[in-house]
Amino acid sequence: MKSEVRSQKSEVKKLVTRYSLLITLMLVTCHLSLVTDAFAMHISEGILPLSWAALWFAVAIPFVWYGMKRLRELSKIDLSYKPLVGLMAAIVFVISLMPIPVPTAGTCSHPGGTAIPAILLGPAVTVLITGVALLIQALFFAHGGLTTWGADVVSMGIMGAFAGVGIFRLMRKFNVGLAVSAFFAGMISDWAIYATTSVELAAGIRGDEPFWPLFTKILIAFVPTQLPLGIVEGAMTAGMVKLLFKRRADLLVKFGVIKAEEAI
Template structure:
């Protein structure tokens, strides 16, 4: 992969932003992948937005380093963002204040790491909120955290662990994409449960209810996303080997064929 190590200045800036996010985002009523406009209380919208800040700052530095070392990586970066936009726009309505759809973030996390995907996801969510009325501007922070931060981090972790365990690469890609998708909806359910705890049973009961509503549609969608991601990576390995070499993926992949 490309060199993603931060400079001391960048680490200090990200750390400072994280401290501010924790101090501002841990109010007593921090409630809260596309939660619709106006569905979350105002303090929840602000809190989730603030919590996203250090991750987005790290993502900005990650993309800047990637493009500084190789401008041609912009092609794959743009493709990863376009994949997120297209695949996450195909939504299946749910009976709650959200919807079920694939996320597409696993591909970017595998190629560039989770930090870069936070920026790609934010851009996608912003365009979808403005152009497609999918999600919302007030809930942008909550949606960004679940789809563009939490999901990609788990996808990257699973891919990294599978690589260390010498698990078949295509199986690793499938697991990373599928489980990252499911984790996004686990986080969304938690966000909704925090905002609207059940009168009987509180947060846990509400979270289980939201998870139960999402599960019937999201489980098959996660499997489909895992398969699609594998197919796209195979296509990239066939037709875009020079570009993959530029970001270090091709060399890394050969270490655990």
């Protein structure tokens, strides 16, 4: 039993590491070709008024707590679960740390990376993973902020994870193929993150101005980069899920991504 678990851990680690390196190389290349003095799109420290920052904290904390609870429960059932969580956390951390400048907004976009763990591990644990990644990025990379951590968790963790896995499960319910479902999950997850971020920014900085005109301006400003980034993230998600299906379909069955008969 223990040797089987170790074998599964090793196989998953190899697959995810290879794919993570490929994703990282691609994103680093994009980043180095477009370097500017822009600010990262995680909402930075001091951007939101404290009242709004507190509100988003209040929304995020229960989801993070439930993610911790689910992680403890699932880890007791399956010993191979925690190593996979660690690998997924690394993917989210690396992918979301690669800013791509947005000329129309004077800031940056980046992929979210939350659709992949949401499909494999579930949205609750993905929120926890995202929260940890965002905290490390804020503390050591000045990517995001501590007061805006709650808002970033809501947009990237909660909305990104639930939108992605929701689309995936809905499409699978209608017998859409695994890769196509994963593609749309990644794409919609990415766009949901930025739509939510636009809501948070517009609500927080509008002052006495109307909400909808400012929200529309912020949303449109990200279109030149976020539309193609969403497609790229969809392709990355589909590639990761398809790779696991080809090499370790039994793991997808174990995590409830596919049915047992589909793995045959």
